[in-house]
Amino acid sequence: MRLSVAAAAATLSAAILLYPLFEAASWFWGATGAVLAVLATSLLAGRLALPAWAAPPAALVALWIYLTASYAAQEAWLYVVPTKASVVELARLLSTGWTDIQRFAAPVPANEAISLLAAGGVGLIAILVDLFAVRLRRAALAGLPILALATVPATILPEPISWPAFILAALGFTGLLVADGRERLGHWGRAVLVRRTRMAATAERSGGSRPAMDTRGLRLSGKRIGFAAIVLAVAVPAALPVMEPVSFFTFGVGGRGSGAGNSISIPSPIANLKGQLELPERRTVLTYTNNDDKPRYLRIYALDRFDGEQFGMEPKGSPDDRTDNGPLPPPPGLGRGVKVDNVVTTVEISEEIAELSFLPLPYPPREVRVEGDWRADVDTLMVFSTRDEAAGLEYEVASSEPAVTGEMLESLPQSRSGADPRYLSLPDDLPPEIEELASRITADADTTYEAAVKLQEFFTKTGNFTYSLRTQGHGNDALRDFLLRSRAGYCEQFAASMAVLARVVGIPSRVAIGYTGGTKIADRWMVATNDSHSWPELYFEGVGWLPFEPTPTGALGQGSARVPAYTVPPLDPVERDTTTPTPGATSSSADEPVDPQARVNPRELDREASLATGGLPPDDSMPLAGKIGIGAAVLLLLLLVPAGMRLATRGRRVRALGRDGAGTSVRVGGGAARPPVGAAWAELDDLLLDYGMARHPSETPRALTRRLTQSHEFGAEAAAALASIASAVERSLFARDPGDAGPVKRDLRTVRRALAATVSRGRRVRAVLLPPSTLRRIRLMGEGLLDGFDRLENLRLRRTTAAPKGS
Known part of the structure; x- marks a missing residue:
């Protein structure tokens, strides 16, 4: 079932690429209905365990019935069952649609005939995708009919495919590959989330200690590769410079001898x-x-x-x-x-x-x-x-x-x-x-x-x-x-x-x-x-x-x-000689004096002076240097986003240190530090990561204090401040009454200065502009998003069975 749905979704996502070819969206709803008809047939064929060769003919019949009900219902029996008259009507519409697409230049009007042609074509692509992916279990080969669908706008339209549509189509095909991989890898064992702490040798509680194999990492890696490939396919061409049309790469309209990558098809001027x-x-x-x-x-x-x-x-x-x-x-x-x-x-x-x-x-x-x-x-x-x-x-x-x-x-x-x-x-x-x-x-x-x-x-x-x-x-x-x-x-x-x-x-x-x-x-x-x-x-x-x-x-x-x-x-020659010139038109041979005081707008002086030489008035728009400066400023702002996020997080924690009963609870070992100590500990953890001296996962606060003090030779004040923070964290975690946390805010400032003094200037600059703690947080957000997709895939429809009698 999952593979059939993925095949239909991949076909529909690729069909979105056809949008620039049509004036309206009515064709898309007809195509959606055709794909759903093929999907319903695929699900029924899987339910009835039909052989692989029987599913495509059944899908063709379903597509025929759908097109009859949608475009020739008046000629069909009970508006659904095809008849001779409905077949003739569909043939007439197909012929009209084919004639229309030959007559009109893109975007073509989405009339009934052209919509039928589009729905039928997308439906046939859906049948081929279902055949390769679901029946033959060759999901990679299903990309060929999808690619054929994508080449239609690429060959007709001179402009490139829009990147949002490309991303949707690529995500659809990636989803099909992921669904196929899940079907194959699912036979290895039970799937669990990759970041759960279970290992591959999890014991079964009810019957024995048979290990369950974790295949989620393989599927998650496949998703990461697919998403990364899509991002690179969109970003890399946008970043590459466009080649200038030199003698080796001519720009031409016309098929003979052009051979250029920047060519425009010869029929376009006359056809348009x-x-x-x-x-x-x-x-x-x-x-x-x-x-x-x-x-x-x-x-x-x-x-x-x-x-x-x-x-x-x-x-x-x-x-x-x-x-x-x-x-x-x-x-x-x-x-x-x-x-x-x-x-x-x-x-x-x-x-x-x-x-x-x-x-x-x-x-x-x-x-x-x-x-x-x-x-x-x-x-x-x-x-x-x-x-x-x-x-x-x-x-x-x-x-x-x-x-x-x-x-x-x-x-x-x-x-x-x-x-x-x-x-x-x-x-x-x-x-x-x-x-x-x-x-x-x-x-x-x-x-x-x-x-x-x-x-x-x-x-x-x-x-x-x-x-x-x-x-x-x-x-x-x-x-x-x-x-x-x-x-x-x-x-x-x-x-x-x-x-x-x-x-x-x-x-x-x-x-x-x-x-x-x-x-x-x-x-x-x-x-x-x-x-x-x-x-x-x-x-x-x-x-x-x-x-x-x-x-x-x-x-x-x-x-x-x-x-x-x-x-x-x-x-009449006399009329020609007495004709007055049209006001506003100027000529290069005109020598009539013009009163400057008659002009109200000073720009008219510049405009008319430039017209006398056949040029344009001066451009009052922003100079090129200004535009470059704005672009550089925008790029700088984008690069400063991680630094801004780090400053915002630090400011929130520092404010928490100044309030009683506020702050962030941070898990250390097996418990959670109570606020405001938790905010200080979280800030210290990020500082260590930014300066390249991250805390070990199994390291206790006291062990961390000892390692930093000995390896970096902290002074008495910095060592005391670090020990005070560690002691406050331990009391917050394990004491019934932790008491007063002490001057945590001042101690954290002292430790931050001591840590900064032990690293190079380049490390300090990186900690400010590209803080690793913020980059780690962004990466964890991405992994959490992938885990969300994992949880959606693990959803199952539960079926309740009745208990046997007498139990």
Whole structure:
């Protein structure tokens, strides 16, 4: 029975690791019911002494009945017994659940179909654990299905498993091993507590003198080893430094050639994009404000490598590229003479967002002020971290957007020497129909800019494309179908297709994934999950990378997407020349004088002065030295905890010595010293242990006095004080009327000074900072906790039998 319960507990504790995969906890209660159904079958099989091979099929039947009653009760006979209709309903739910987990990004909604899938999976794991641990008596092998359960979140989620969940799962498996060891060692003899004074040769009172073997020490040692292993598994990785991503350990997104321990899975940008777009309800991802109060696309990923199936990325960030080192590298391709709009944006990420190790930023960022180890990719200016996550962060970013117009882009040189060749790379097997389509669309374009605008208009106007989230698949076949036949898709298809067509006609391109500008609510812009978006970025020599918008906008497309102004011809040149600039926006070429007296807040002077150079205002937060000082102070306080405990204990005893009838009774030999002598004796015992001259367990007070006086050559006053304390302790233990204890407080002070004079300065410092007496007390508390577990295991349900008749 104990082993079956331990197997079920180990499975449930491991199932807790799946919590980050789901939005709600309803799946866990379904999984708990499945484990309990397997547990009930295991207990019944043990009660009926079924063979080992019969228990798993019985557990499968029980799990089937439980799932039927929980998820297909309306189709079952008497809501419990499976029928053909209930089997069909369960199969439908399983198929729906499997489809949902493919569609949604974690955390997935815990609907009925997904909850059924989770409950069934955990129930199957419970059957395997019960088979190995209970039927085959191979508890160690039961760790394999438990490990398989733990690898699910480890392979899906980019962040590590939380240490509280890991500790619970490890404790569950350790409990299973302990239960199995107890079953095996229990056959050796009767179990007793390890610190009881019984020896292995305890005589039986009722019938003979057969010895009882004490196996508790073995089991207690196993528990200590297990708990120590769990503590080390949690503490050691936290203490080890994280390796920097040097040339031997690259940081990348993409499966080919990465091989890094700090890599992010390639499907995550695109899978998370569609998963957020398909969420059944709108949830806030972030909010932001900026000094010109305009919405801006916030880019997270820049996918620059196309392998013929989908776009990927391999960002790299060295320690020199940390955001706290100052301004980021200059935007690639942006010339010095180009007018830019300098904007400061304050972004606040929601606490609920997960799996985000990249910061949403307006492009191109020039400086980012954020807490943590965040680094910039030199080529794309993505900002990412291998240690921290963006959830709950609030940060400031200064960006310098090139203030371009259609006329300016028309006059740019047609050279592409500043772009890396990978931005023009295309697979050799690209269908010729796609190349012909790109050539036909841009046939009348005289410049690179005109070709880019015609490609955008092909998707938004002339191509009769429609917006739909039902499109699936990647690769040349999906690209050909999207461009030539179906012409229905969502932003990822539009962005990737325009990027491919741009490369066909010789325009360097890449795909950006992030969020649109969102919706203005009160004084902040709110960005939600349905604002997830993907768009292409095209390269123009002299201004760098510019976003384009091929996805249909408005009610029939992605509502918050906006077509860039430089891709739309102006309505009237006169209106364009008379348009007043937006208040709050500044540019590097602005030379209008500003009256300092018009500003009320002095910080605005610093902010606007820094904006003129594309930087952030000075940071008023605590400097690094202050943070290091606070951390050192906290560490010092932790190290002083034993010393504080020792001072508190000594103060309590000294106060007891000043009161009659108060103090601590301390056992010495076979009796207990009466207060206040007991407080003095306990303090003397701790002093001896702290100074490395501990009292022997069998040593009487008089023998202790003689040993200390002779070995340390105490003076007359110290010897008399020690003898007075010993005499008071003996009278308190054995005399009917011990009389007056005498000046015990003064004698204890004299003995403490004499003991301190006999040891080295290092020993005295250790006695104050890390007193062995306090450390011993902490260790005894831990052993007492283990003994408490031992007593719980020794509990038995007693069964009362009726006395025979006639007795």
